[in-house]
């Protein structure tokens with residue numbers, strides 16, 4: 001690690017997740033000249049570089065030469081080919097590797113990249129872009145206190161983080177945080193569609209629903225009361241909210257959410273098993 005800000009190369013940096021973390025890091029004041037994004041599509045990279053003011057390269061192997069940290073942010077299906085291609089270029093070079101991928105255990109990276117590299121599995125989420133992310137972290141063997149510190153610096157810049165003790169807990173983090181923005185977007189989408197169906201202009205429905213979601217989250221963060229109590233605070237006995245909440249409960253919302261989260265974590269485990277086939 002250098003004394004200056006570590007140079008971070010994001011492979012797949014112009015994608016959804018890598019791009020969100022880069023955007024969040026920049027917004028938090030991380031120096032743009034210490035961040036590089038790589039990818040395959042030169043046009044997409046050029047647009048990303050123009051938008052964010054970071055260097056972007058389609059030649060990943062050239063870009064990683066002096067990296068202190070290499071973030072792997074390609075789709076899981078592309079990871080094996082990427083890593084086996086990187087392997088010989090990492091000889092004699094010991095950067096910290098941070099993987100964002102779901103469903104790829106450390107053992108696979110060791111097979112593909114070699115045994116010697118320090119690897120952290122990180123499970124961020126896309127609200128990182130607005131520095132409101134929630135990231136789960138797991139440190140593999142050989143990850144030092146210094147590596148943890150730079151990992152935390154990145155995660156902290158884009159939101160909150162939680163280290164887990166067992167690697168398998170990363171799959172629970174995916175269910176609770178990595179995939180979870182989509183659940184809230186889904187709920188907002190359903191509310192917007194219902195509002196439009198009831199006669200609102202779409203723009204008005206979006207403004208009202210998004211502001212209400214933001215307000216509810218902000219209130220829950222600021223309040224001493226738990227979310228169940230905050231829910232009850234909105235519900236007058238025999239009133240409108242009670243009527244709506246009952247309908248959700250009768251429809252099995254709690255059970256449905258628990259099942260969806262279990263499916264999510266189970267899919268991550270299944271992806272791990274598929275690697276061995």
Ligand SMILES: NC(=O)C1=CN([C@@H]2O[C@H](COP(=O)(O)OP(=O)(O)OC[C@H]3O[C@@H](n4cnc5c(N)ncnc54)[C@H](OP(=O)(O)O)[C@@H]3O)[C@@H](O)[C@H]2O)C=CC1
Pocket residue numbers: 011012013014015016017018038039040041042044060072073074075076078082100101102123124125126178179
């Ligand atoms: N999206 C999310 O909310 C989250 C995603 N993740 C994980 O993050 C990873 C990335 O997901 P996401 O950002 O959604 O995917 P995207 O497809 O949006 O981004 C992946 C990027 O990888 C690039 N890429 C693919 N192959 C290579 C290669 N060989 N060399 C360099 N760049 C390459 C692609 O660029 P090009 O088009 O130029 O090929 C693309 O921009 C996944 O492993 C996922 O599991 C984790 C948490 C949340």
Ligand SMILES: O=C(O)[C@@H]1CCC=N1
Pocket residue numbers: 102174178179
């Ligand atoms: O859907 C996926 O597989 C990725 C991992 C977490 C969020 N998106």
